[in-house]
Amino acid sequence: MxxxxxxxxxxxxxxxxxxxxxxxxxxxxxxxxxxxxxxxxxxxxxxxxxxxxxxxxxxxxxxxxxxxxxxxxxxxxxxxxxxxxxxASEDFTMGRRKLVWTRPDVSAFLGRTFDGFHRSNGTVGTANHWLVIPLVFCENRNVLTLKAALEEKLGYQVETKDYSDEVDALIARYKAGASTEELLAVDLSSAKASQRSQRLFPNVDGVKFLNHDMGCGGTRMDSDALCGLLAGYITHPNVAGATILSLGCQHAQASILRNEIARRDPHFDKPLYIFEQQLEGTEQELMQKAIKATFAGLTIANRQKRKPASLDKLCIGLECGGSDGFSGISANPALGYLSDMLVALGGSVILAEFPELCGVEQELSDRCIDEETAEKFMYLMKTYNAKAEADGSGFYMNPSPGNIRDGLITDAIKSAGAAKKGGTSPVVAVVDYPELANYPGLNLLCTPGNDVESTTAEVAAGANIVLFTTGLGTPTGNPIAPVVKLSTNTKTFEKMPDIIDLNCGSIIDGEETIPEAACRILEYVIRVASGEVQTKAVQLGQDDFIPWRRGVSL
Structure with a gap:
């Protein structure tokens, strides 16, 4: 009603x-x-x-x-x-533990399952991808060459418009003598979308190529963190195996990557192929070996099939971007209620974006399961903000012009609303980037507020689905984990249906309560996790991937 x-x-x-x-x-x-x-x-x-x-x-x-x-x-x-x-925001100190919380009614979801990919280490993926990754930016072109060789032939090109028909139409009009004004008035609405080829490996959801601009030339801390981040992706339950391209002389060595993989999964048994260009010699030798290994690895990955898994195998990353004055009233508290539901069901939740927790540190530290965990959270918050202040930009400079225009006047206003995504359950772990944060319960992960950097980190930390709220609209996605976009208001949802999956403006409109919206979202999550529904970001091939340089990024 x-x-x-x-x-x-x-x-x-x-x-x-x-x-x-x-x-x-x-x-x-x-x-x-x-x-x-x-x-x-x-x-x-x-x-x-x-x-x-x-x-x-x-x-x-x-x-x-x-x-x-x-x-x-x-x-x-x-x-x-x-x-x-x-x-302005309150200071925070070590307080008493506040671990009592009201568990939501999850009776409707007891015994429910999703169909996922079961890995040997006990995790379950919501997708099944193969990765091609450079250890250093010097290998980016080779990765793109592999993409050009493999993607279309194997049937993984994005099923969306490439807009070449629109360009052809304009070229034809230009050659026919059309003026600038006539070109601007050309109707391009009838251009057709490109068609997707049949997949050669039906049980593999994609081959993902993760270019970046790191691995050498920066600090050793950044290159080591990159290896940890990449290890998080390689060991991720949504990944079946990987092909790694290394130049050979960079800071981010293959040996560091192997050590980081072993830290996350001591019994790692996925196919992993690492090629070093300075050892292989010619580009042709390198590329032919990489293509053969990738193709062979895909035949192994294709043997994986979806099987039922309990909902406690879900690890949800919580994210917000393009936030507005309704974020903390509709979509974020709906995710908070869903977070409490998933925790009650034994699942894992990751709340990140530390610059957007400014002003609610006391509440979150009090909810930490012990003083050691609370101390770690407070230390990370203080040192992060101090580094930002030293570089001329504190957490107070986090809100963007779009945030401010739509009602988020201060960082504390933005943060108080953003923190609602984490619900009310105790904080079981505080984790620094780029470590795993997939413990059953609510995890706090230190990341910047930057949407793509934070989403990239949450997935490396173990999130097999990301729930992303937005008031202004954003296309953000991730290469290996489905990103479900939720609008905070109906106007944005109706304006941008090509990039937003669900509407939480229904709460503002009086059409449903926060618990009702949370149940609706969880039903959708189960369908996405089972491969029954593709998110808009997946449909668009929105494979955003930006490693965090451990400097200032708000």
Whole structure:
């Protein structure tokens, strides 16, 4: 049953601002907690306005936490913006353990399964990919050469428009003498999408080519971290095997990669082929060996078939990007409820993006299972922010122009809403990049807020599906793990249906509750994990992969 859509909402009882759920005009009369007052300004949907008069330096609270301080006096019913509000957040210290939480009702999902690829180490993949990876950027061209040789012939080219028909149409009009104005007016809507060839290996979902710009020339810490990240992908349950191209003289040595693989999986038994160009000699020799090995490896990977697995084999990465003022009200808390559901079912959840946990450190550290885990979280937060400050950019500079335009005025406002993705269960582990974070329960993983860097890291940490909320819209995907995009508002979902999978704007519209949305999302996740549904990012071939240089990235 559709519920009445509200005009505004107070997120937490201690908040001293309200959030507009639709555009409100100047003079609109607010009726809140027995008092009535008119709005002093027009307030756009997603933005905030004051409940009472606030003096200069007064604290502003949202989600029950400090999110900023006033730069000037403002009256009751005035809009909050970057001119009158600055970032502020509470300090944090070692507190008492707060491990009691209310488990959600998961009776409808008890005994449910998904069809996945079972690996010898006990993990289960939601996909079955082969990887081709360079250990250093010097091998990027060779990786692209392999891609050109293999992808189309094996039936793995992206099933989407390549837009060559549109270019052909424009070329024809240009040769016929069309003017610039006529070219701009050409109707290209009838151009056809390219067709996908039949896959030679039906049980292999893809051959993925992961180019990057690292491996040498930077710090040893970065090259070592790269080897750890790549090891996370090679040992990932969604990966059947890999072909590695090495130049030979770079910092990121094959021996380091092998050690990192052994750390993550001591009994690693997937096919792994490593070729070093400086040993092989000619490019032709290198490429012919790599092609033969990859093809042979694919025949092994193709023997894998999907089999039922319990839901505790799911490891969900939580991500948000292109966030807006509704993110912390609709999609993020829906993922938080789903996170609690999955934890109650024995599964794993990864909450990352440490710059977007600024202001909620106390709550999260108090939820850590012991003081050692809490201490690690606080240390990582403090050292990360201190490094950012030393380089002239603290966490307070995280919000993007799009975030600010759509209501996320300070980093603390953005963070308080972003943290809702993690639900309410205890934090079982705090993990530094690029280590595994797939322990049953809620894991905190230190990554930047950068969407692609963080998603790349979450997958290396073990996430076999990523749930990604967005208010403004983003095409972000991942080469090996399905990325489910969830819109925080109906307008964006309807505007960008080619890149967004699910709509959580239904919560804002009064069409469903947060628990109802969470159950709907989990049903979709099961279908994606079983290979029954392809996410929009997979359909578009959105294989975003950016390793994190351990400098400042917010």
């Amino acid at each position: 559709k519920r009445e859509r509200l005009a505004y909402v107070q997120i937490h009882p201690s908040d001293n601002v309200l959030v507009a759920l639709r555009d409100l005009e100047k003079g609109f009369v607010v009726d809140f907690n027995g008092q009535q007052f008119p709005l002093v300004n027009n307030v756009a949907a997603k933005h905030k306005f004051t409940i009472t008069e606030l003096r200069r330096d007064a604290s502003v609270f949202m989600y029950g936490v400090l999110v900023g301080k006033m730069n000037q006096d403002v009256g009751q019913g005035e809009v909050i913006n970057t001119d009158n509000l600055r970032h």
